[in-house]
Amino acid sequence: MGRIQGYAARINGFAVNLRPRRASTSVMAASTTLEPMTMTMATTDAVAAEEFSRMVQTHRPQIYRFLLASTRDVDLAETLTQECFLKAHRNWSGFRGESSAMTWLMRIAINLQKDHWRNRRMQFWRHTQTNSVDLDEASEWLPGGESSAEKQMLAKEQVQHVWRAVKGLSERQRTIFLLRYVEEQELSEIARATGLSEGTVKAHLSRAVARVRTELGGKR
């Protein structure tokens, strides 16, 4: 086995250089007597990189989906997803596994999303440049398996109403609502990802659901 100077992991379309920072000095300074130790460290890093790469492949679609639903902007969701994994890679060594990797990644994604909206509010002149699709376009995607045209129409109408309600929610309520009803996360998981107590999550969720119900009630 030769020295591992650096390697790149391909994360569905973009390459992240996974150069092992901790081991690099040891590897470079290794003498013949330290060769077995150097190899062990390099192997550990390779394993860590492999683990990270696997985690990216497993969780990337879910993170992307959450960000897409939050922003309704395909390009922005892609950018924020990449930023999320870059940030995760930078802090990978600090991840202790106290929560699941998904919860950890989701927390990063929520913070990135929050930062993004905060920056947008500061840069008010950029409001016109948003690429978010409108609610009608977002509702075009219908669940498969609906047989009749009538059912399709009904489903589309329902989806449109839910989107309208989601648009009217506060940032926190929207995040919690999407985590619960799109990502189907447990309340405890949502609480960990958002850094809120379970009771607060329940309260926000209840308000969000009430809003959706009101929106749906309008068409009854």
Add this chain to the structure above:
Amino acid sequence: MKANEFVQLKLDEAAGDELLEQALSNFRLSVHAWSDDAYHRPRTVAAVSSQRIWRLAAGWALSCALAIGVAVGGVQEHRHRQELARIAAVQQADRQRLAAEQLREQQVREEDELLAKVDNDVSQTVPSAMEPLAGLTADEDSQ
């Protein structure tokens, strides 16, 4: 009833609402379908060709020329209007001066005519009682 229990009750109610459940399920499936499609769609990055750069540069140059043309035209038009206004003001002043002169001349003429008429009237109508005096004046003049 504690606030937490109340919220739980509300959430349970939501779970019991068939229409709401169906709508949320459709929403979830719709978002999943949209996300899957967007996720697997190949990203295309448009390469900027030199032709496009030239077209862009030409567009900018044309726009600049057009903007300068419009600005220069505007300035010229403004100056032209100012010149016309100045000429019109001069002509108006000339007309007023001429009219004033004519009026003054007419007044002078009328005054002269009046004086001439008065002189004429005075010289012709000498009262009869003044005839000897008039004759005396005529004799002194002849001497």
